[in-house]
Amino acid sequence: MYRSHHIEKLMQTSSWIRKMFEEGIELKKQYGEENVFDFSLGNPITEPPQAFFDKLKEIADNPVPGTHRYMPNQGLYSTRSKVAAYYSKEFDMNINADDVIMTVGAAGAINVILKTFIDPANEIITFAPYFAEYKFYADNHQARLIVLGSDDEFNPDLERLRDMINPETAAIILNSPHNPTGKIYSEDFIKELVEVLEEGTARIGRPIYIITDEPYRKIVYDGYQNPVIFKHYKYTIFVTSHSKDLSLAGERIGYAIVHPNMPFKEKLMTSMAFSNRILGFVNAPAIMQLLVEDIVSESVNIEEYKEKRDLLYNGLLDAGFTAYKPQGAFYIFVKSPIKNEIKMIEHLKKYNILAVPGVGFGKRGYFRLSYAVKKDVVVKSLPLFKKAMEELHFIK
Template identity: 35%
Template sequence: MGKINENQIDVLFSKKFLELSNMGGEIRKIFMLGQNLKQKNSNIELIDLSLGNPDLEPPIQIKNLLIHLLNSNEKGSHRYMDSAGLPEVREFLANELSKSEKVKLTKDNIFLTVGAAGAIQIVFRTFLDINDEVIIFTPYFPEYIPYTGNCGAKPVFVKCDEFHQPNIEDFEKKISDKTKIVLINSPNNPTGISYKKEKLIAITNILNKHNEKYGRNIQLVADEPYARVLFNEGKQHSLLEMYKYTWLIRSFSKDLGLAGERIGYLAWRNDPEFEQMQNTFRQSSRVLGFVSAPRLMQRLIPLVYNTKVSIETYQKRVDSFVSILKSGGISVQKPDAGFFVFPKCPIADDKSFCEDLVQLGVLCVPGSGFGQSGYFRASLTQDLNLIESAAHKIISLIKSNNYV
């Protein structure tokens, strides 16, 4: 195939692909602006706070245990397997989650997936039909929009308040007879904020009342890849315990530093109503091509589940970055987990502000890319000295442009 020019793209590719590929793109845009600047001025130091790519290396014992697994010479250790995952790994996770989520699970309530993204798409493919609605709280992880569009469903956005907590009144207004899924991402990307228990209880109470009144069950998808990267364990609350129709999704990308290994899981209540769900998810994963999660990573999980990267390192970065920004007059909510910070922009045009930052060698993403204009996201996946330097440059930009 020869080189494709822009005029050919509309003819060559499917309309659905073009529609989905044009969604979002703010992270990529900022990254490319930085690369262009670097080409023009090779001496400039770029501090990339745009990409949410965890930089902390996995604990050293993970490397050693992988070597041990590879040297074990266990027959069949690289063959096809049950697409739900290895039974002993599912049993292990069921036992761990029974303790942490306060709901008794069995291995038949666990499905190993290709990262959290694979789990979300399996659930969406299972429950969504064309023109169904998925309620999403803003700000949100931008990939949720094409995931929803893949199924022909429509996103419906619910506001959060200035503290990035769900607006319960707006949520109740947005539920309709087309609502099939409510998607909750807590701790949240891009804010790093965990939703308060009373907010989650209010949401699940509304769902229960709706289900009882209309005789239909809205599914709640709990996307929680940052649940084990909390600065305060008391900030996380079990949606599995609160609401029967919860589908819990987690991965080991952040807590174990294994983002590139694509290993996650899906968990649900042990209830007679869900007796066939594992077989249903097997079919969904087969249709989507996510036939099974990487076997080697599955075998690793029981050996390292209670190990973590240095959460203190992330917290120190967040604390320092937030402190510097606040000293410069920027309004920002301190995150509860992870490495994202979501400060309020000093001007309404968050895109222009982030483009101005690029000229100083600092790459941040405008909040409008996450459905919340007037903010910007900083991913603190650099060394502390660079993060602090970036914070001071942000303050210097604000002062030099008389933003505040």
């Protein structure tokens, strides 16, 4: 046996996103790269901003002894200070370097947090549709991911949430701007959510944390802004990374910020630094931390994503599809014109279009398109979406 039964089981339920991505590679071999419309993966194709390359060169040209050694597990103080200064402005509150921990991407941050908070059998609640990896992150720490469904606007029923809270409830993972819908939760929604969590916290006698997962925070359109959850709830841990906003997904740099008024925050941070170490991350990569010092406030060109959002969204409506208009991130969640979206995905594949079924995000009847692709891919795919819609009767 070359793997555990547990990993075997997890891999069987593993990501549709990867599955479609791999099918895309096969299709590209068969039909040529330019004839395949691969909307499966949220892998940014824009290059990082020039400031990234300038700083990288500066670090290489001016070596400072000791830069590449082990460091405190929480990360470089100089980097954490810059991150704290940026978010003090962004959140309009006083955040200190000691509230920040540098991590191996947002994924690393979420795992560090869960490792620190979770006892076996604890429950973590998230709202469908959701980023499929959460299920595996929960499993890493023997927790149960409980998924609460949502309405047509992707708002969960907060009265049901109230009923779901029990002594095992440890945290809510919230993601906004949202993968897979591009939704931004409203300030009013956050206030109602906090009211439910405060009541739940009082009832079960221990805090229910919000882990707010915001790697798309800077990718917003039409003047929308992601709410600042720190303003509403002190048991919040903010998570982000530069995978998406600086197109640095392969470099694995992110961070978590603990609310400045979180009770026991010093002890909590010491424990998170320990978790970073024993999970095997030890610390976030040193060069990337130095880079963050200069580019924490930068982003890729959001207008490019907006242009593709508009093209794809309008094109889909024109073809007869119904979709949620994304307010941020770079995904569109489209209602499948037939009930079984897996059949719809198979149908789209006949036109060399690759999409991810809603089942992969815990929401049947939809499919996700990632427009982190070249504009040309969007433009050339639109007549094919139209054709696929006209030829729905071919679906058996």
